[in-house]
Amino acid sequence: MLDCPLTLHAPARRRRASLRRAIGRAVAGLTLATAAGCHAEPRASAAATTAGDVGGTVIIATAADPGVLLPPLAGSTQASAAIDQVFDRLADLGDSLNTFGDRGFRPRLSDRWTWAKDSLSVSFHLAPGARWHDGVPVRARDVAFSFALYTDPATASPLAPLLSNVDSVTATDSLTATFWYKRRFPTQFFDVTYNLYVLPEHLLARAPRDRLAETEFARHPIGSGRFRFASWTPAQRLELTADADNYRGRPKLDRVVWNVAPDFGTATIQLLAGDADFFENLRPESFGQTARLRTVRLVPYPSLDYGFLQFNLRAADGSARPHPLFADRDLRRALTLAVDRERIVRNAFDSLADVAVGPVPRALFPDWARLRQLPYNVATARALLDSLGWRAGPDGVRAKGGVPLAFTVLVPTSSLVRQRLAVLLQEQFRVVGARTTVEPLDLGAFGERERARTFDAVVGGWHTDPSPVSIRQTWGTAGSRVAGGSNFGSYESPAFDAQIDSALFTSDPAKARPHWLRAYQTIVDDAPAVWLFEPRLVAGVHRRVRVVGLRADGWWTRLGDWSVPARERIRRDRVGLR
Amino acid sequence: MLGLAFRRLLHAAATVLVAATASFLLLHLAPGDPVSAMLDQPTMSEATRAALRTRFGFDRPVAEQYARWIGAALHGDLGWSLTQQRPVAAVLADALPRTALLVGTALLLAFVAGVASGAFAGWRPRHPLARALVGGAVVLHAAPEFVIGLALVAVVALRYGLLPAGGYADPVADSLLSAPERVADRLRHLVLPATALALGWTAIVARHQRAAVGDVARGDFVRTARAKGVAEGAVLVRHTLRAALAPTVALLGLALPALVGGAVVTESVFAWPGMGLLATQAVGARDYALVTGAVVVGSAAVAAGGLLAELLQAWLDPRLGASAEDGA
Numbered sequence: 032m033l034d035c036p037l038t039l040h041a042p043a044r045r046r047r048a049s050l051r052r053a054i055g056r057a058v059a060g061l062t063l064a065t066a067a068g069c070h071a072e073p074r075a076s077a078a079a080t081t082a083g084d085v086g087g088t089v090i091i092a093t094a095a096d097p098g099v100l101l102p103p104l105a106g107s108t109q110a111s112a113a114i115d116q117v118f119d120r121l122a123d124l125g126d127s128l129n130t131f132g133d134r135g136f137r138p139r140l141s142d143r144w145t146w147a148k149d150s151l152s153v154s155f156h157l158a159p160g161a162r163w164h165d166g167v168p169v170r171a172r173d174v175a176f177s178f179a180l181y182t183d184p185a186t187a188s189p190l191a192p193l194l195s196n197v198d199s200v201t202a203t204d205s206l207t208a209t210f211w212y213k214r215r216f217p218t219q220f221f222d223v224t225y226n227l228y229v230l231p232e233h234l235l236a237r238a239p240r241d242r243l244a245e246t247e248f249a250r251h252p253i254g255s256g257r258f259r260f261a262s263w264t265p266a267q268r269l270e271l272t273a274d275a276d277n278y279r280g281r282p283k284l285d286r287v288v289w290n291v292a293p294d295f296g297t298a299t300i301q302l303l304a305g306d307a308d309f310f311e312n313l314r315p316e317s318f319g320q321t322a323r324l325r326t327v328r329l330v331p332y333p334s335l336d337y338g339f340l341q342f343n344l345r346a347a348d349g350s351a352r353p354h355p356l357f358a359d360r361d362l363r364r365a366l367t368l369a370v371d372r373e374r375i376v377r378n379a380f381d382s383l384a385d386v387a388v389g390p391v392p393r394a395l396f397p398d399w400a401r402l403r404q405l406p407y408n409v410a411t412a413r414a415l416l417d418s419l420g421w422r423a424g425p426d427g428v429r430a431k432g433g434v435p436l437a438f439t440v441l442v443p444t445s446s447l448v449r450q451r452l453a454v455l456l457q458e459q460f461r462v463v464g465a466r467t468t469v470e471p472l473d474l475g476a477f478g479e480r481e482r483a484r485t486f487d488a489v490v491g492g493w494h495t496d497p498s499p500v501s502i503r504q505t506w507g508t509a510g511s512r513v514a515g516g517s518n519f520g521s522y523e524s525p526a527f528d529a530q531i532d533s534a535l536f537t538s539d540p541a542k543a544r545p546h547w548l549r550a551y552q553t554i555v556d557d558a559p560a561v562w563l564f565e566p567r568l569v570a571g572v573h574r575r576v577r578v579v580g581l582r583a584d585g586w587w588t589r590l591g592d593w594s595v596p597a598r599e600r601i602r603r604d605r606v607g608l609r
Numbered sequence: 610m611l612g613l614a615f616r617r618l619l620h621a622a623a624t625v626l627v628a629a630t631a632s633f634l635l636l637h638l639a640p641g642d643p644v645s646a647m648l649d650q651p652t653m654s655e656a657t658r659a660a661l662r663t664r665f666g667f668d669r670p671v672a673e674q675y676a677r678w679i680g681a682a683l684h685g686d687l688g689w690s691l692t693q694q695r696p697v698a699a700v701l702a703d704a705l706p707r708t709a710l711l712v713g714t715a716l717l718l719a720f721v722a723g724v725a726s727g728a729f730a731g732w733r734p735r736h737p738l739a740r741a742l743v744g745g746a747v748v749l750h751a752a753p754e755f756v757i758g759l760a761l762v763a764v765v766a767l768r769y770g771l772l773p774a775g776g777y778a779d780p781v782a783d784s785l786l787s788a789p790e791r792v793a794d795r796l797r798h799l800v801l802p803a804t805a806l807a808l809g810w811t812a813i814v815a816r817h818q819r820a821a822v823g824d825v826a827r828g829d830f831v832r833t834a835r836a837k838g839v840a841e842g843a844v845l846v847r848h849t850l851r852a853a854l855a856p857t858v859a860l861l862g863l864a865l866p867a868l869v870g871g872a873v874v875t876e877s878v879f880a881w882p883g884m885g886l887l888a889t890q891a892v893g894a895r896d897y898a899l900v901t902g903a904v905v906v907g908s909a910a911v912a913a914g915g916l917l918a919e920l921l922q923a924w925l926d927p928r929l930g931a932s933a934e935d936g937a
Contacts, residue, residue, distance in 0.1 A: 090780050096890075099694050187660045241664060244694040265693040265700070266890065267882045268780050288780045293890060297775055297880045304766050304774035445893075475895050476640040513655070603781045 085273070085281060087595030087604040089576055090288045092298040092307035096266045097289070100252045101243055102228035103181045103188035108494075112587040113289065116271055117164075118228040118254035121155045121174070121208075122220075128394060128497045128584060130221040131540045139279070140169065140229055140255065141208075153220065154209040160278035163231045164259045174208035175200040176232035178223075185240035193226045193500075217538045218498050225496070229255070257282045257591040267291055272608055282591035285608050299571070302327060308573035311586050315381050321571055330570045332581035333394045337387045338449070338492035339560040340370075340440065340456055341520045347439075349485045355434055357487070357520075361419055363558040367405045368412035369463040375455045376564045379448055383569065387562035389551040390506050394583045395499060398548050402555055412463045421464070429464035437466040438487035443477040449490040452563060456490075481519040489519070490563075497584045499547070500535060506554060507531055522559035575599035617919060621912030628908040633678065633901050636892075637671045643691045643895040665691065678901065687905065688898030692891060697902035700887065705906060707777060708883030711876070712868045714799060715806035719864065722807070723814025724850075724857060730815065731822025731853070732845055743819070746812035754871045758805035758878035765801060773798050775880035802879040806871050810864050817860060821853035828852070862918035866911040 097110035105114055122144065125135030133144070141155035161169040178200040182191050196219060198211045210223050234253055238246045252260050257279055258271035269289040273282040290307050292298035299317045301307040305326060313321060313329065321327050342357035357363055372386045388399045421429035421436050429436040442453045453469040460467050467488075472480065480486050493505055504510040508528050510518030530550035537543035555562070570586060572578055575596065580589025595604050644661045662668045666677065678688065687697035726746075730739040749757070766774035773779070775798075779786075782794045825831065826849055834848050835841075873885030880886070884907055891899035 088781055096692070098692055184656075184660065187657050187664070189657060191657070245689075249694060264703075264882075265695070266887065267777065270780075286781075290776065290780045292775070292880045293877050293886055297878070300762060300767070300774045301776070301880070304762075305770065306773055306776065306780075473639075474893070475642070479640040602785065603779075606781055606785060 084594065084597070085283050085285070086597065086607070087284050087576075087600055088286045088288065088606055089284055089309060089593060089595070090290050090307045090603070092292055092301040092310040093289050094292055094295045094298045096291050097263075097269060099244055099249065100260070100263070100269075101249050102230065103186050103190060104244060106189060108585070109289070111585060112590075113269055113271065114228065114252075115256070115585065115587055116258035116287065116590055117252055117256045117260050118230070119161070119169075119256050120224050120228055122224040123588070124221065124225055124497060124584065126580070126582065128582070129540065130225075130498045131217040131543070132538060133220045136220065136224065139224075150212075150215050150219075152209050152211045153223075154203060154207050157206045157208065158278050159206060161255050162276075162278065163234075163255050164253045164274060165231075165234075167231065167233055169229065169231075169255050170205050171202035171208040172205075173232045174229050175202050176236065177227060177230045178210075180230060180235065180240065181227060183240050186243060187241070190226050193222055197223060215538075217535065217540075217543070218500055221498055225498070231255075258287060261286070275608060279591075283594040284591075285604075285606065287590060302571045302573075305573075308576050309578070310571045311568065313569050313571045315383050317571075318569075326574055327571050328574055330572050330578060330581060332568050332570065332586060333392075333583040334566050334568045335392045335394060335495045335497065335583045336492060336566050337390065337392050337495075337562070338452070338490065338564045338566075339387060339390075339562050340452075341489050341491050341560040342366075342558075343484060343486055343488065343520050344523075344559060345484055345521045347485055347487050349483050354487070356436065356438060359419070360557055361415060362421075364405060364556075365412045365415040365419070365463070366460065366465060367558045367561050368408050368415065369465070370456060370459050370561050371407045372561070372563060373407070375452060375459070378455055379451050380564060380566065382567075384564040384566045387565045389555050389562055390493075390502060390560075391499070391547075391551060392495065392565050392583070395495070395497065396547060396551070398544055401548060402551055404555065405558060409463060416463060423464045427461075427464060428466045435466065436464060437468070439468045439470050441477055441480055441486045441489040442469060442471050443474045444471045445474045446490075449492070453490050456561075484519060484521065486519075491519070502531060503528075503535075506559070520559050522554070522557070524553060524557055527553045527557070575601065575604075613923065614916070614920060617916045621909070621916055624912050625905055625908045629682075629901055629905045630675070630679075632904040633675055633897070634671070636895065636897050636900055637674065639895075642667045643897060665689075678898075682905065687902035690891075690896055690899040690902075692894045692896045692899065697898045700899060701884070701902055701906050704882060704884045704887045704903075705910070707881065708869070708872055708876070708885060709910075710799065711802055711806065711881060711883055712865070712872055714803040715810070715868055715872075716861075716864060718803060718807035719810035719814055719868075720857075720861075723811045724818050724854070726811070727815035727818025727857075728822050728845065728850055728853070731819040732826060732849070734819075734823065742815065746815045749808045749812035750816070752809065753874070754805055754809060755874045755878055757808050758802070758875055761801050761805050762878070772801050774801075775878075777882050798881075802875050802881050805878070806868060806875045809871070810868065813864075814857060814860060818853065818857050821856050822849055825849045825853045858918070858921060861921065862915045865914035865918065869907060869911050869914075 093109050095107060095109050097105070097113050098107055099105055099110060100114060100117070102114050102118055105111060119140040121139060121141045122133070123137040123139045124130070125137055127135045129135040140157055140161055142158045143156050145154045145156070147153070155174065157169060157171060163169060178194065178197065180186055181188050182194055196213050196216055198213045201209050201211070203209050212219050231253060234248055238248060243249060250263065254260070257274055257277045259274045261270040261272045263269045268291060270286060272286045273284060275281050290301060292301055295312070295314060298307070298310050299313060302310040303317070303320060303324060318329070321329060342363055343354050344357050346352040346354050376384050376386050385393065388396070388402050388404065391399070393399045416429060416436075419431070421431045423429050440453045440456065442449045444450070450469070450471060457467045457469055477489070481489060481491070495501060504517045506518055506522055506527070508523045510516035511521045511523050527550055530546050530553060534543045534546035534550060537546060570578070570581060577594045577596070579592050582588045642662065643665070644658055644667060659668070666674055681688065685698070687701070689695075690697050690700050693700050726742045730742045733739050762774050765771050777795070777798055778791070779794050782791055786794055831844060831848055834844050839848070872883060873889060875881065876883045876885035877889055884903055888900060888903040888907070891903065
């Protein structure tokens with residue numbers, strides 16, 4: 032088993048120096064962790080867990096309540112983390128995060144699967160020993176029921192569209208569930224394993240689909256995962272305990288407790304004060320203080336997030352008319368050339384982020400280094416603006432035909448980093464004669480303006496899942512024209528769409544790679560956004576806790592394999608299972 | 610007295626109604642709605658969003674939503690919390706006692722410590738400790754709750770690890786502790802937030818009490834008591850403090866709403882799961898029903914506290930009750 036800690040114990044004389052060292056070590060740790068294959072763990076097994084190496088309590092500080100523990104309705108990462116322990120998917124995405132075909136996937140609720148010759152159906156053979164936590168065996172009809180529940184419009188699951196390629200699910204026998212697809216698609220296996228948790232039919236069959244959240248099950252979920260639900264006090268704490276007889280092997284920990292804090296700062300304090308053992312996302316400003324503690328170490332891990340300044344290519348009044356500034360590709364390119372992305376990212380994140388390469392995190396795009404970026408070049412930006420007819424006025428702001436080169440940048444007040452980025456961008460645009468006004472908005476209003484397309488530009492960000500399919504929603508024409516689509520800037524490029532479609536419909540990942548490269552190159556050249564940052568995440572972990580498998584798509588994927596060595600246990604580790 | 614109580618009750622009910630209506634309208638007129646705040650995912654179709662809005666009635670005109678809400682509220686139904694997925698009344702029933710405990714403890718601390726230190730400072734104004742108390746009161750009066758709270762967390766919890774940095778109880782206390790130990794654990798968690806909340810009002814009470822004791826101490830009856838040979842301690846407690854306490858009690862009516870307001874900040878700093886923290890998080894998530902419910906219960910509690918203070922004051926000094934009865 033590999034553990035990838037980053038130990039910080041040297042007391043620093045100056046806070047700044049301490050902070051720099053801590054960040055430097057975090058980055059180095061991240062590199063080493065990646066190089067050492069930190070995430071390539073063997074799967075857990077009952078055999079690996081012997082009496083004596085099990086036990087312990089891990090308290091996880093979290094900055095938000097899970098909200099709902101029903102898999103079809105869950106939308107937050109806090110809920111996902113807990114749900115993934117209590118419920119099971121049919122198979123697990125492997126550490127390579129490959130979503131094409133079934134390569135790299137690991138057995139979970141199904142111990143094997145069989146494809147039809149035409150690849151239009153796949154049969155999952157369930158583990159015979161799998162039991163719901165109330166003792167009832169897990170059966171194929173539970174799988175069929177779960178699919179029906181997720182896709183019922185009355186349930187209103189946000190995940191339903193991701194299962195739309197499945198025509199039906201049938202229980203071939205008590206332990207075999209077959210998924211019948213409408214068409215072949217490279218990520219069809221990922222779609223039904225990653226997006227669908229199997230739910231107990233015998234407990235939910237009579238629940239009203241449109242009021243699932245109000246059922247007793249929603250407050251006391253019963254799953255088949257390695258942890259059992261124990262208790263939940265909303266907005267305070269959620270407790271899971273080990274399912275000692277689980278078919279996938281007993282978790283090494285006895286219990287996991289989520290301690291809900293009102294915000295990041297309070298969650299960090301819980302970790303620093305020893306009230307919590309793990310916090311998934313320490314902010315750089317906490318590094319210096321953490322570095323002085325002997326009880327906490329930093330564990331870096333990759334993310335699937337990226338952030339950008341998005342231009343609205345349509346008029347900011349929400350109509351379909353072109354935007355007076357950003358409909359012009361060359362103007363967008365000129366503004367992109369004016370931005371020193373490296374400096375901005377260093378200023379906002381220090382070493383804890385990379386400059387984004389496009390609408391995709393590096394972890395999902397092995398060819399990212401081959402993408403030609405628009406360079407930072409103020410002289411070229413000025414020359415390009417001159418050639419486009421934008422002339423500087425007496426106040427230094429360029430104008431053309433009476434229209435000033437001025438626009439508003441929306442930022443959510445919930446993100447200090449995005450506000451900081453907006454201010455830095457404002458200064459860099461000023462240098463080339465563009466005037467920007469930063470408009471901070473509360474998150475609800477920010478989202479409303481995005482969806483209504485009533486903005487000039489926004490500092491936005493996406494957290495992606497491992498499947499690249501969502502890019503059609505976020506940057507493709509489909510997401511621009513369909514009501515409710517998430518391509519808020521209305522970027523539409525037939526070339527980009529065609530390459531994305533080719534990539535998504537090519538089953539062989541190696542053959543799909545050139546299409547991805549061409550698609551991303553197209554959008555980078557068209558500059559519908561200035562690609563800004565790709566954060567690196569750093570978790571704070573109590574020294575006695577051995578964490579494994581902090582994966583980009585979820586730090587919790589191997590929570591059942593975390594452990595606390597017997598000799599290092601403290602009082603709360605000795606509670607036992609009760 | 611009864612008439613005064615009745616009029617004040619009507620006044621309190623009107624206050625609650627206005628506060629609830631204002632919060633309802635402000636929330637509903639702001640851009641965005643709870644569905645947007647809950648499920649902002651690129652995969653969610655517009656049809657799903659629309660279905661959720663219809664299910665929760667957010668697609669109806671604001672006036673209709675208000676009429677429905679007020680009708681249900683009058684029957685005791687405060688609605689359904691979208692963030693906690695349970696009835697608002699149940700959520701508030703969990704949170705209210707914790708806020709009451711925090712505010713009640715802070716109130717007690719502020720008045721006991723404030724009266725004691727103020728009385729000493731007024732009684733012995735030239736004593737070095739009295740001067741220190743006066744200086745300290747000025748600083749504490751000026752410092753906001755969150756500054757005091759963060760300072761206490763930094764020093765007491767983080768630097769010396771003497772008390773928990775936040776929360777209502779140890780996350781595994783239920784498993785580890787016996788019932789008396791559990792009570793002790795709750796009290797340990799209560800100390801810092803209650804102190805942070807109380808210190809500002811301790812200073813205010815102390816300054817009032819110091820002035821009142823100073824005034825009373827110059828009174829003829831105090832001089833007479835001394836001349837009769839009454840012991841100095843008895844002069845202070847039996848004669849001076851008793852007379853100087855009535856104006857300080859009047860502060861209760863002001864302190865309660867201020868402490869409830871301060872609890873919003875203090876609960877956030879210390880992750881104390883009471884009404885303040887609940888309301889703050891509900892506002893962020895646009896949980897209309899929960900915010901409005903919190904406003905109703907919070908303003909009712911404040912109004913009730915104010916009413917209680919007023920009645921107490923009228924009881925202590927019947928002249929106040931009489932003038933109120935006269936419509937003064």
